[in-house]
Amino acid sequence: MGDVVKNIDNAFIYIIGISVVLLTGITFTMIFFTVKYRRSKNPEPADIRGNWKLELVWTIIPLLIALSMFYVGWNSYLGLRNVPKGAMEIDVLAMQFSWLFKYPGGRESANLLVVPEGKAVKLTVTSDDVIHSLYIPSFRVKIDAVKGMKTYAWFQAARAGNYDIFCAEYCGLDHSKMSAILRIVKMDEYRRWLEKKN
């Protein structure tokens, strides 16, 4: 898979990893205090009302951690937005409850997106009615389809195979049936497919 997907997955690992450490720390401290200072063992509580140094520390350190997460996440997001030059362009029209893909040569296909292996693909997305959202989990790509607006997404069609496309924005009765297949094929197979009549 492309660098974009790897960067995003790294961002996931980074954020979730730190979160697990923090959660474990908080939970164990909490349980430890509950047991260690239980009333039967510690009938006389201390009178501690705060400690501004400690409070400052646990404000600033989380702030730094949060900012680093923001940075990692933002960087991985840029990959999703910067379409490489020479990407092939496909128009996507969403409607209740199907997807229509329009290829450069004028070929159209419904609920099936065929692209050649190894190419960067730019999808320009719009809707014919309500809001939908084009979601390709395998490529970490999602973008809303809004009537009267053109949005875009891109992905690197890395390895041949079939991938799922879902509608992620609730759009009515058959929202959960509004799926399509992304088929990545070898270049010559793609050419042959493109030439077949509609």
Next chain:
Amino acid sequence: MSQEPSYLEHTSSLQRRGILSWLLTTDHKRIALMYMWALMFWFTAAVFLGLTMRTELMKAGETLFGAETYNALFTLHGVIMVFLFIIPGIPAIFGNFFIPIQIGAKDVFFPRLNLLTWYLYILGGILAIVSLFVKGLPDTGWTFYVPFSIKTEREISLALIAVFILGMSSMLTGLNFITTIHRLRRREMGWFQIPLFTWSVYASSWVQLLATPIIAMTLLIVVFERFFGAGLFDPSRGGDPLLYQHLFWMYSHPAVYIMILPGMGIISEIFPVFSRKSIFGYKAIVAASMAIAVVGSLVWAHHMFVSGMSDTAILVFSLLTYLVAIPSAVKVFSWVSTMYRGSVQMSPPLLFGLCFVYLFSIGGLTGLVLGSAGTNVHVHDTQFVVAHFHFVMFGGAGFAFFGGLHYWWPKMFGRMYSFKRAYAGIFMLTAGFMLHYMPMFVLGMQGMPRRYYDYLPVYEPGNFLAGIGAYIMAAGIMVIFINLIISLKKGEQAPANPWGGVTLEWQIQSPPTVHNFTADPEIGEYPYDFTRLNKNREKEK
């Protein structure tokens, strides 16, 4: 202390009897109880709706019912849980009951307005029910996104008006609380002597007052669109659906802080009392509440990272989202440190508090995954989000609600409940909770979108586990409720101060008298000073 007639027996100054002494009461405590019963009804109803959905989802394919029913179910479940349970919940019950007492007042500042808000709440609920029988079940989800909500043929207008009225009810409650806290506080009580529960409801009341009108107007415009075809949000007539989303989240994001802040207030009361030790960093917690209220009002568009909004906006909103995480983290650290060298007594309220910290931390930390732009794109509008918001709204605000119920129950009703049954209920609820929602994080990462009644077979194991968890959870909730209800009949008499609390509500008898105080309360320099209580206890020995 001899027991005087409580607000439960005494039929207030108007001398009304029977049901009218409740329906026409202006006593903040009776209004709180009326809210409580109504809220319990809605909560139970919505739990059943949720359980029905989970049952359908346990197997791939259509099992019990189809898309139409499922869409109506999540709409109803969401609308009820958000607008009829969790937003009004803690303020309307515990705020009403305990804010006047914690500041040493006889009642709220506008007692009649207080009763009016209850009727608005009931009216909103009734309208929501009526809307079900007009033109088919509403099917937009609780977010009412345009243009779908303009186009759908189901009866949405009534549901929107219901939400409008409910918003007005909770906004006026907020107004009442702010005025009460400003005007009816005892003269001896300065701002930094106010208990943290009152502080946090105060902070959230401001958000309610200033943010609710925005959604009120927005929903009203959607109603206009439906009746007149005004076209303000309709792209085919030049409207911009993204503007709807901005306005919707300008309220609805702050609304999540309206939900969680009062809950945090309850937790801030529970930890000190059961550790017999002052809260760690009182001022930091107050500051954090206000910071959450302010910064939380500026992060709404993090719900819109894939909406087609500009990348600059995404940069700004992602950054602000990370900033609003800090005050919540500070609070978590403060609660845990409160136990350090305390004298910790395990009890149902504290166990709720501990579970709250754990579940709320998971909810908050997964919020970091959603706040980062790159990862948000993948998990936005998937089961990951559904898991995340159940962790914060249910594991957070919901658990705080239950914690508050167990903490203040003896005060409100003068009865003790069985600890054993309470522990059993909490254990089932928490275990079921984890089994229900943890798999949904995984499902979301695997790419299963939300609001799907049917899904690919790969997602079946996760959904099956979640279904089992949901049943365990619901059973836990039942045990908890039954235990509390039994206590009303069979529970032991509760003393005035069963836990050893130091805020004012523990200085008066359980249940309180109509005017709360029979003698002037003692207001300490510092609201969480346990030293005197501890010394007294020593003397008694």
Next chain:
Amino acid sequence: MGTAAVSDSQGSRFGMWLFLYSEIMLFGALFILYAAYFLKYQSGFAAGGSELDLTLGTANTLILLTSSFAVASSLAAVQKGSMKLSGAFLLSAIVLGMVFLGIKYFEWSHKISAGIYPGSAAFKAADPAGHGRIIFYNLYFTMTGIHAVHVTIGLIVLMITFAFTASGRISRDNHALLENAGLYWHLVDILWIFIFPMLYLIA
């Protein structure tokens, strides 16, 4: 005991102010919409604005300002103890408010008879080039409509207040209601001062 009285006039004024904040936020949502669409459709807004009757709009602005002034004078009169004068001022404020609504009614019906209203046939048939003007008129009807509702509520409150002055329930030492009614009426006025240029003066 050390608590303040359960109800004091300072407190109810405080509550009134809070309520006014929330009203401002209510219109704030409309102003946000207006700003966003104005940036998108400047020429359409100018076209729509030029079709409104500036004379009537200006007249209405003056009427509401005068009415607001009358309420303020009514309060001043009460504070001096002259109940008759106060009642007269209040009554003239009410009459002026009604005139405002009358003119508004005239303007609306004029537009509606010309086929300009939300969801009209002409609006439904318009092509994208005409969208700006349509949005302008939709905002015009929404904003003036919701403002008119507020004027109506304000009038009802003023009438109740007037009845109370007449019956003597409002007096020199007890005029919190008049004060709060006045505050509300000023809000209605101020909102109009914002709405007026947005709609009538952008041409």
